[in-house]
Amino acid sequence: MAAPPARTEVVRDTYFGVTVEDPYRWLEDAGSDEVRGWLAGQAAHARSALDALGHRVTLLARVAELRGHGPTRSGFAAAGGAVFCLRQDAGADVPALVVRDPEGAPERVLLDPGTMAGAAHSTIEWYVPSPDGRHVACGVAQGGSEWSSLRVVEAATGRLLDDTIDGALFPFVSWLEEGGSFPSFLYHHYPEPPAGAPPEEHRLDSRSLLHRLGGDAEGDVVVLVRGLNPRVPLTRRDRPLLAVSPDGGWLLAVVSHAALGGRTTDEELTDCTLYVAPRGGLADPASCPWRRVAGVEDAVIAYALTEDTLYLVSGRDAPRYQVLAVPLADPGPGRARVVVPPGPRVVEAVKAAGDHLLVRDLDAGVAGLRRVALDGGGPEDLALPVQGTVLEWAAGPGRGEVVLLLASWTAAPRLYRCQVASGELSDTGWAPPSAADLDGVEERRVEATARDGTPIPLSIVHGRGLRRGGDNPTLLEAYGSYGFALRPEFSPQMRAWYERGGVYAVAHVRGGGEHGREWHQAGRGPGKETTITDMIDCAEHLIAEGYTRPERLAGKGVSAGGIAAGGALVRRPELWAAMVLQVPLTNALRAEIGENGPINVPEFGSVTTEEGLRGLLVMDAYLRVRDGVAYPAVLLTAGLNDPRVEVWQPAKMAARLQAATTSGRPVLLRIDAQAGHGFGSTAGQRDSLLADELAFLLDQLGTAVAPRW
Numbered sequence: 001m002a003a004p005p006a007r008t009e010v011v012r013d014t015y016f017g018v019t020v021e022d023p024y025r026w027l028e029d030a031g032s033d034e035v036r037g038w039l040a041g042q043a044a045h046a047r048s049a050l051d052a053l054g055h056r057v058t059l060l061a062r063v064a065e066l067r068g069h070g071p072t073r074s075g076f077a078a079a080g081g082a083v084f085c086l087r088q089d090a091g092a093d094v095p096a097l098v099v100r101d102p103e104g105a106p107e108r109v110l111l112d113p114g115t116m117a118g119a120a121h122s123t124i125e126w127y128v129p130s131p132d133g134r135h136v137a138c139g140v141a142q143g144g145s146e147w148s149s150l151r152v153v154e155a156a157t158g159r160l161l162d163d164t165i166d167g168a169l170f171p172f173v174s175w176l177e178e179g180g181s182f183p184s185f186l187y188h189h190y191p192e193p194p195a196g197a198p199p200e201e202h203r204l205d206s207r208s209l210l211h212r213l214g215g216d217a218e219g220d221v222v223v224l225v226r227g228l229n230p231r232v233p234l235t236r237r238d239r240p241l242l243a244v245s246p247d248g249g250w251l252l253a254v255v256s257h258a259a260l261g262g263r264t265t266d267e268e269l270t271d272c273t274l275y276v277a278p279r280g281g282l283a284d285p286a287s288c289p290w291r292r293v294a295g296v297e298d299a300v301i302a303y304a305l306t307e308d309t310l311y312l313v314s315g316r317d318a319p320r321y322q323v324l325a326v327p328l329a330d331p332g333p334g335r336a337r338v339v340v341p342p343g344p345r346v347v348e349a350v351k352a353a354g355d356h357l358l359v360r361d362l363d364a365g366v367a368g369l370r371r372v373a374l375d376g377g378g379p380e381d382l383a384l385p386v387q388g389t390v391l392e393w394a395a396g397p398g399r400g401e402v403v404l405l406l407a408s409w410t411a412a413p414r415l416y417r418c419q420v421a422s423g424e425l426s427d428t429g430w431a432p433p434s435a436a437d438l439d440g441v442e443e444r445r446v447e448a449t450a451r452d453g454t455p456i457p458l459s460i461v462h463g464r465g466l467r468r469g470g471d472n473p474t475l476l477e478a479y480g481s482y483g484f485a486l487r488p489e490f491s492p493q494m495r496a497w498y499e500r501g502g503v504y505a506v507a508h509v510r511g512g513g514e515h516g517r518e519w520h521q522a523g524r525g526p527g528k529e530t531t532i533t534d535m536i537d538c539a540e541h542l543i544a545e546g547y548t549r550p551e552r553l554a555g556k557g558v559s560a561g562g563i564a565a566g567g568a569l570v571r572r573p574e575l576w577a578a579m580v581l582q583v584p585l586t587n588a589l590r591a592e593i594g595e596n597g598p599i600n601v602p603e604f605g606s607v608t609t610e611e612g613l614r615g616l617l618v619m620d621a622y623l624r625v626r627d628g629v630a631y632p633a634v635l636l637t638a639g640l641n642d643p644r645v646e647v648w649q650p651a652k653m654a655a656r657l658q659a660a661t662t663s664g665r666p667v668l669l670r671i672d673a674q675a676g677h678g679f680g681s682t683a684g685q686r687d688s689l690l691a692d693e694l695a696f697l698l699d700q701l702g703t704a705v706a707p708r709w
Contacts (some may be wrong), residue, residue, distance in 0.1 A: 003046075007026075022590075024211055028590070028652070030646065043670070049666060055699065060688065061450055063690050079130060080132045082397065084133075085100075088683065095123075096109050110136065110164065111124065111140075120142045120144075123142075126148070134156065136152070139373060144679070144681050145676045147169060147642075150166075157292050162214070163211070165211065167190040168188065170241065172241040185210075186211075186382050188239065189209055191206070196632070205225065208223045209222050210477070223242065238257055241254045245306065247327065249279055249307065252305060253275040266349070269301050274293040274303070275291060277290045290467050298315075299316050299317065303445065305352070308328055313349060315516070321342070322340055346514070351402065353395065353402050355375070359371070362485060365488070367487070371423070382423045385406065385409060389406070403415055404416045404425070407488070409489070410490070438690050441495070442461060443460065456510075459486075459508070460504075463498045471549070472547055474553050475555075477505070477555070477557070478531075478556075478565060479512055479558070481563065482512075482603055483511075483519075485512050486506050486512065496690075501703060509525060532568055535567075535568045554697050556693075559582070561582075563584075566581055567621050567624075573630065577632050579634045584649065584652070587620060587622040587649050594646045625660050633666050635666075635693065636668065637650065638670070639672050640673045641674070
């Protein structure tokens with residue numbers, strides 16, 4: 001069965017004297033009957049080809065088995081003496097929101113999206129409990145779209161209130177106290193775009209509003225939006241996001257000028273401006289006395305609020321970031337004091353806990369924690385039982401406590417309760433070890449030398465006893481955007497790869513955040529050539545060290561990682577036997593016209609400037625595909641409900657590669673009609689995707705003799 005061909009209709013654009021030819025521009029009209037038909041044909045072709053692979057059936061069964069049969073918990077939060085989390089039970093496709101009341105009380109299910117009616121599966125994308133634990137605001141989305149309806153659950157009964165607010169994509173919800181209870185909250189909202197508006201105008205003029213429980217959302221008070229308050233200038237693409245100090249006396253406005261890749265409200269920020277104001281300013285939002293605290297030049301990536309102080313993780317004059325303290329009552333210039341000075345560690349985030357400030361670090365790829373007394377003193381290290389990643393941290397049920405979810409490439413997530421004052425950690429037992437442990441797997445942290453001499457961190461994971469004879473099927477993944485680091489992450493299902501002799505490696509390329517702000521800037525905009533060549537140089541290192549050879553080597557890029565992996569594919573097609581491009585950004589020159597495009601301009605650039613054009617041409621893999629080249633096998637994946645990377649991005653890349661390649665190797669476009677970018681996928685969808693990818697890789701790379709464990 002052949003893939004359905006795509007007709008060509010060349011569109012020529014000229015930018016600053018550079019003419020670009022685009023033969024598949026018509027595929028961007030994903031709503032047309034012709035495009036829908038072509039996508040359906042591609043999906044059927046890919047499904048037929050993947051189902052026919054010899055390893056696919058056994059791999060799917062093995063992946064599902066390795067996922068485990070006991071409940072898994074994540075997304076922890078504490079409020080009102082109770083601990084909330086998302087629990088996925090055996091056989092459940094999606095996690096449910098549960099609460100564990102004070103010690104000894106049984107865990108209760110508050111909201112199970114698996115029981116909610118709808119045309120597609122529902123998921124809880126985020127949730128925020130009120131500080132007293134009486135109510136929980138939840139973002140519920142369908143079909144993996146991430147476009148959430150904000151719903152409110154009564155914690156005592158699990159009853160869903162009538163309050164429903166659509167267009168709530170982010171978890172920026174701040175509860176407001178009145179007379180000892182929390183009857184209202186602030187939230188961020190995207191208005192419904194005008195009929196016929198192009199995709200790039202769907203996320204403009206967002207706003208933050210005030211909602212009172214039981215009230216009609218149509219009557220919610222707009223607190224911050226473009227043109228409302230002259231003290232907070234906003235462009236159409238800016239997003240005003242609000243937070244409240246723990247005592248409710250102060251407001252913090254985080255004006256986001258660029259993409260938010262994280263799913264938390266107080267970290268993983270980029271390109272933002274911050275303002276503070278007394279809560280009383282809510283009485284008249286148009287004249288609220290906002291005061292500017294920090295701007296884009298201060299490179300703030302995270303913050304923490306106490307009753308009287310704003311703590312900022314700032315990259316200004318600090319390549320690996322520092323922690324500053326700003327008094328909320330007087331945030332003027334020169335008032336910031338250094339709490340944690342710049343050093344060799346990358347400071348990632350901060351959190352207030354009792355009388356201390358916790359500082360989360362990244363040191364040579366390994367997460368660390370330090371504490372600083374709020375009344376003064378220097379940072380002190382806290383010993384962690386796992387050399388890996390702090391997957392989550394949240395306030396604990398008691399004052400001065402945090403809960404830490406720790407894991408590594410080979411250690412399953414465990415949830416610890418940390419008494420910050422003493423530094424004592426105790427295992428809660430709420431996240432028991434996975435049934436599919438990785439005791440037979442080992443990890444190595446090495447450095448590959450880039451062509452400019454820069455050492456590039458490289459994580460390598462494989463079964464014990466692996467022989468370096470160049471015969472191991474190897475998968476190399478890279479990301480390299482937004483200043484985000486690819487941290488060690490436990491995946492028991494990857495044992496299905498390791499037990500077949502597979503090697504998994506992660507190239508911590510420039511453009512990410514592994515070494516701080518300068519590492520990010522080195523792979524941003526026009527610097528993306530460095531991101532791409534770093535991945536290529538890491539592949540060369542794996543070959544030189546005997547882990548694999550080109551006939552056994554595959555690459556992978558997810559989302560913006562499609563820039564690194566797609567770039568490596570078209571620059572060095574002979575280096576790879578296969579490439580997996582998962583919901584990838586491959587046609588960067590056209591990304592700006594997508595729904596998520598405008599907010600990504602600060603990271604990737606714009607065709608409206610010469611510098612932006614240069615950078616986009618560097619990172620656009622689609623435009624670099626050449627006819628008559630023997631490209632490796634390529635598996636591209638897409639979700640029809642993806643709000644971040646539109647389906648036409650991988651679709652155009654698939655069409656171009658299918659027409660250009662002479663290798664005879666497959667180019668498959670796998671499409672899930674009920675999925676988005678991956679966050680809201682069901683367990684079955686995740687299992688199927690991984691089984692497809694591994695079966696595709698084993699078919700193209702072959703298997704090796706499994707190591708003796």
